[in-house]
Amino acid sequence: MLRACRRAGLAAAKQNSQCVRASLRPSRLCRGYATHSGESGVSVGKVIGAGLLLVGGGIGGTVLYASYDKQFRESVEKAIPYSDKLFEMALGPAPSSTPMPKKPLHQGPLKISSVAEVMKESKQPTSKSQIGKPEAAAPTEEKGGKQQEGSHAIKERPPEEVAARLAQQDKEEQERVSALAATLEAALNTTARVTLQAITAQESAVQAVNAHSQILKEAMDDSEDAGGKKSSQWRTLDEALKDRRRAVDEAADALLKAKEELERMKCTIEKAKKSQLAGAKSHIAAAEENLHHMIVDLDNVVKKVQAAQSEAKIVAQYHELVAKAREEFQRELDSITPDVKPGWKGMTGQLSTDDLNSLIAHAHRRIDQLNKELAEQRVREQQHIETALEKQKLEDKRAFEAAVAKALERHKNEIELEQEKKVEEVREVMESEMRTQLRRQAAAHTDHLRDVLKIQEQDLKVEFEQNLSEKLSEQEMQFRRLTQEQLDNFTLDINTAYARLKGIEQAVESHAAAEEEARKAHQLWLSVEALKYCMRSGTGSSPTEPLGSAVKAIKASCADNAFTEALTAALPQDALTRGVYSEEALRTRFHAVQKLAKRVAMIDETRNSLYQYFLSYLQSLLVFHPRQLKPPAELSPDDLDTFKLLSYASYCIEHGDLELAAKFVNQLRGEPRRVAHDWLTEARMTLETKQIVDILTAYASAVGLGTTQVQ
């Protein structure tokens, strides 16, 4: 069921894909058709153009906005990788932050000039602290601080001279300062004196003015006093007035003088300032301050005087008015009562009733007039008040302005003074700081010198130590060499002696060994001879004695010789137990073997019946071969005939060559071979034994030869 479904699904999918493909293709085709058919609509070129325009517009807009807004530019640069290049191209490089103000070049520690004069000058400010042009002193001081290094190369002045110069310079400076201070003091004193004078004059003027106005006021107030008192009063008033005038004049003079003096003081102060001596600064400042105070006092006093004067003016005006009124009144009175004396005293007793009436009428008229005036005045009060206020305002303003100006000036002066004071203070602080820095620099310089010296010391120490160690090692090596030589010589002698001893020992030993060897060889030889003799003991056809004992003797005589051991081991066992046959025996035996072999020459594996035996016997009777035939150097195949072989063998046997005979017999095949088998074995044994005996003999003789000493 599932499978069916799957299959159905697969089929459906296939169909679907087919449909999709089919549907895609027609739609694409349709689209293609559509594009082809809709040429009147949007064409490809137009689409491309629109797209390009859009993109260009976007980029241009971005660039434009970035030229206005830096942050936007930065954010865009951060977001889009190569946009910063585009912006740079279009707008120029992005504005960077204002570059940090360069630090003022630190001249001192870097400049090294080895001019003596500069060093001279530099030496002074380093020790002095109060003197000199601070701005010029600073770089020179710093230069000097570093040049003291360079001055190692230059010959240094002796310190006493330097100290003398310094002292001299000190003194000069002190003198100058003191002179300046003296001048300032003098000027200050004169100015102070003059100012004080002026002040006192002003004070006196003020006092006079006040007195005068007071008196005037009194005079005015006491209008009903007696005539004598009045006249005295008027006299005192006159005197007071004179006093006042004089005082005012004096004050004015004194003020002028004071102002002159102040001006002079200012000039001297300016000059002192120009001279720029550090020590005098305080004096100058003090003088300036004093000057300022004096100016201020003077101004105050002048103000006081002016106030008093104005006050007096008021009083005078009042007095004038009163006088005028009185005069007018007098005149009126005169006009009305011309015969009355203008003395106010005792007027009431002398006047008549007419005069009194006219006087009263006049008085009434005057009162009316005055009332009218009063009413008018009251009416115009406000206006008058206003105008008066205005005038007052103006005057106030003027006074205020003047006061403000004065105050401003004073304030400015004060501020200037303060500024100068502050500048002085700061300068002092800076100077002290500079002093400390210089001290520090001097300390650092000393430290540096110390370090350099230390390093130099170390270097030199190392060098000298190295030298010393080199020399020492040289000496040591020499010593060692000598001792070594001695030792070598001694060892050489010892060695030679030892070698000789050894040689002697060896010679003796070798002699003994040789003797031993000789004995052994002799013994060996003897035993080998015994073996040989044993070998020869075979008689007739019987074998020799068993060679075992002789071999044992050989073995005993040379137990440690591997060669003889091997050889004796190689001896066939039968030879040891049974003995070997001699050549003679073998020869004899060979004859029988030969005869028999000839008789069965034809018998081999293929032919071995009795009949063949008969035939072979017949053959042997009928074949005639020479009994001995010299064997050729090389055997050819037709030499392998039994009879031939036998004749070769017999020839060899007759000539004593058992080995070759055995070789020939070895070539027999078939029945002859079987017949000769035992003989062959025996022959082999004999040959082997003989060979070994021969080797042993040779060896023994060689050894004997080797060891025998020819005397």
Place this chain on the structure above:
Amino acid sequence: MASEGDLGRKWDRCLADSAVKLGAGFGLGIVFSVIFFKRRTWPIAFGSGMGLGMAYSNCQHDFQSPYLLHGKFVKVS
């Protein structure tokens, strides 16, 4: 024992054997001829012939014995 004496020995054996066999055959022949064959000569000849033949065969076998190969079948599996 020497190998050259081997042949001699063989011959001796052979002869001895043949003599024995001949005699035995002859005797048996005689016996048979006497007992069974009414003293005819042929059993004697027959017997001696048999004896001789046997002796000859033995002799031959003895002489051939070194050259006889006795093989046996070895099954190769």
